[in-house]
Amino acid sequence: MTLPELKNRQSISLFDNRTSNVVHRPRRLRATPAIRAMVRETELNTRDFIYPLFVRHGSGRSEIRSMPGVYQLSVAESIREAEAAAKSGVNAVILFGIPKEKDPIGLENFAEDGIVQQSIRAIKKEIPEMVVVTDVCLCEYTDHGHCGILNTGEHFHAGLPEGYVLNDPTLDVLAKVAISHAECGADIVAPSGMMDGMVAAIRDGLDFAGYENLPILSYAVKYASSFYGPFRDAAEGAPKFGDRKSHQMDPANVREALREAAIDVAEGADMLMVKPALAYLDVIRVVKDAFPEMPMAAYNVSGEYSMIKAAAANGWVDEQKVTLETLTAIKRAGADLIITYHALDAARWLK
Helix, strand or coil, rough: CCCHHHHHCCCCCCCCCHCCCCCHHHHHCCCCCCHHHHHHCCCCCCHHHEEEEEECCCCEEEEEEEEEEEEEEHHHHHHHHHHHHHHHCCCCCEEEEECCCCCCCCHEEEEEEEEHHHHHHHHHHHHCCCCEEECCCCCCCCCCCCCCCEHHHHHHCCCCCCCCCCCCCCCCHHHHHHHHHHCCCEEEEEEECCCCCHHHHHHHHHHCCCCCCCCCCEEEEEEECCHHHHHHHHHHHCCCCCCCCCCCEECCCCCHHHHHHHHHHCCCEEEEECCCCCHHHHHHHHHHCCCCCCCCCEEHHHHHHHHHHHHHHCCCHHHHHHHHHHHHHHCCCCEEEEEEECCHHHHHCCC
16 A cells, blocks of 8 residues: 555544644654753763873873873973863862882872872962862882782781781871872872771871861772773782772672761761762762762773773774763763863863
């Protein structure tokens, strides 16, 4: 039967809109780009982004092989990269340091002339409006690559395994690091080691040193993830033996995330973070729903970044579209802030 014949049959109402059974038409609000923009529920903004910078001694910059477009930067280059961020509308950076020398405790981590300390002072001098966040942990600075003082040598505690990360002795070091960063002008400190009591120890240390107004962005929910590989290349902080499962969370757990977040809130954290982001969108949502009053950050980690970069380089995905969709998903899940290596590209695309 031809279409004209079908149309002329009295018993067929297919082409008669007056007898249509379609009552709800959500497509009306998808009809044009302008209407879609009007009703969009989640909007990315450059103010959502915190841009990670890896700072090292020396001069110039060197690209990280496993993270195309991301570099180890000298202090001078960290200023230039922060300036590029500011011009793009990204108003926050987070600093990770690569020390000149490593030792069992990580002495450069809280040294006056440490690499992060130099970079904080330099960026705040040249771009005072830039929000400088600092990572507070030991792994990049220790010769063993772990996040705390190990159970060995003069720190040996009977009854614990050799090489176990000691919790309470590490807290003293974390407090010293945070105070050192505050003295150099850091705007926010972000402890990432997942040590029990780290927020309380840092809060006490900062308050005693006169920095009671300095906020703490806690890596409250940090998983023992396989997505950190490229970061360990960038920060040169891979553990020399074992893994970090004794302190980072089991990827299978969600209830534990709520407990960790509640502890950090009780200890005085001003903001919470979930890390990684993309594989843990459900955790971001659960934590945000449990603590809606707390600003929520999510770390779009190195492995998530590098997967998109690799796929785009092979022509398998559209880098711009996939990146913006990924970042939108992270924000839609509940993140108020997103730490992401895509920050400068995303800011350019959003404009």
